[in-house]
Amino acid sequence: MNAVQTIKLTKEFDGLVAVNGVDLEIKKGELFALLGPNGAGKTTTIRMLCCLLKPTRGTASILGYDVVRTPFAVKKLIGVSPQDTILSERLNCWENLALIGGVYGLSSDEVKERSQALLKTMGLVERSKDQVRKFSGGMKRRLSIAMALVSDPQVLFLDEPTLGLDPQARRAIWEYIAQLKGKKTILLTTHYMEEADSLSDRIAIIDEGKVVALGTSQELKTSVFGMRNMVVSTGNLTAEVIADLHNKYSRVAISKEKLKISHKDLDFKEIVDYLHSRGVTVHSAALEQPTLEDVFIQITGKQLRE
């Protein structure tokens, strides 16, 4: 049985299709990322899986329980950290955790024990008795994730867990998520490529409500599209050469004497020879592995970041 399974999952709002026939199969213990730009339908998908929105068409189930027919069975199995950090602002860490733990039916001893462990993992012990409205964004996010974990859920939904955080706080949260890998089934949404790249077992790239690519990070970058990047450091590029390169290759970007060429089955020697033949000085040239962003642009023709 899959931890999360959707079949042709669709959500329309007043005729606008937010999620369009999404098929997902997430195995138990897998860390799965939904990667896509803002408005791609990631949060809507999560909201349907958490029983907050009824699908217009299609089905979704968590560990075999249908989200529409058996929402309360589903809710007992899941933990959710919403995109906006939503806490009870005038409660402290313990009280926020106790609220969620209590609603899941844990005894106060269980709540206390788990809270203690979670606060330690999330580095919140020192401020645990302060009202959370005084916390920084990073601390709030860590507590929000702890709240999603306090019921020891089998399936964890993390909707943009690092959105709006500074790089340091983001890295800290990645570390916590990495610790959970293999222990929980995690569905994470993000529009940060590095996040999906470094954390997930598999990635689904989602755009305009549709899954446009699915696989491991490595599969997406290489085998599926065979995209390769080459970076050339040059001295005397002419407009003519640039135009020529644009015609021949999928993507050509120039910045500060650096030429970046992306193309399927790109031939290193062919490019160097061509540049030499046109009298362009080549200081250095190297092949680079494409990033998920390259993959995304290749598939959708759009930038991932706003």
Next chain:
Amino acid sequence: MRFWQIGIRNLKEIYRNPVLLGFLLGMPVAFMLVFIAAAGGGQASPIALRIVDEDQSQNSTAFIQILGSVDAIEVKEPIYSEGSQAQADLRDGKISLYLLIPSGFEAAAQAQQTINLELVYKEADPMIGLQVKPIVEAVGSEFLGVAPPLNVELKGTESRIKNPAVNFYFPGIAVYGLMILISTAAEIIAGDREKGFLSRMFTTPARPWDFILGYSLPFIPVLIVSTLTYLGVGMALGLTIVGNLGYAFLIFFLIGLCAIGIGMIVGSLVKSASQAGVSWLFIVPMAMISGAWFTVDRMPSVLKSIAGVLPFIHGIDASRAVLSGSALSAIVLDLYWLAGWAVVLFAAGIALFRRTMVS
């Protein structure tokens, strides 16, 4: 017991929020202090009352004597024997208020017929008449209800209310204070929906009734604490409780339930905590036409009928009556009305709040 967790959380969100508490407790207390101080407070100087005694009977003289024994008014000598003299003095600005005891007062009193007393005041100062009117009414009805000799007994009854201004203003301001629960409840519910807290909680196994109870029960201790605070301040300011405090508490409790019900309705209909501010558009006019701050005896009949349909004026009138010594039978209709409204408003609040949970 999931509702308990949600309820405890909401209670903490209220009592740890100084702004909400300031509105709920601070504002009514400030109103009491200001209104009662403006009315003269404990050291109110008595209102000078001139009297025209056209009856010149034993009965009328006794009545004047009793009026003279009331602390809040000071009967000024000499007593006029004709209305025209008093009218002239009023016109000339020598006096500002007089009470006319018509000839036939004694005869009518003995025959137990209706007696029309006239309280004439200077046009420029209508408040003075309004202040004295209830006192004259109270003394008059007591006087006429008891056969002479009556002085001793009457003095006892009348002196029980030490400070009429406090007994007049307290019930209105207490009811107004409880009406503020409308905005508190609306703000908590709308705020939690706006910020997504409710959405987050909807991903947990909590059921609709857990939310309904969790978002209504916590207001009950708040309502009790508010009522006790108002009563405490009122008594410190000189509120005299002649009647049954338990009935007064019941009336305030029912008013509080009505307010929570309206708050749940508003909180379910508006989109954000700031929009919940619209509840003030309801609270202030309703408090005004229900007589929370001043007497509404002379309000146009249209407004009177609107106020009469709504629960608040019943809460104010009934609590004022019961605190001043009226029996249960005198307020039982008000109680039924309030209980009916409390049930209707709570049910509507629950229905609308429940609707917000279904998407």
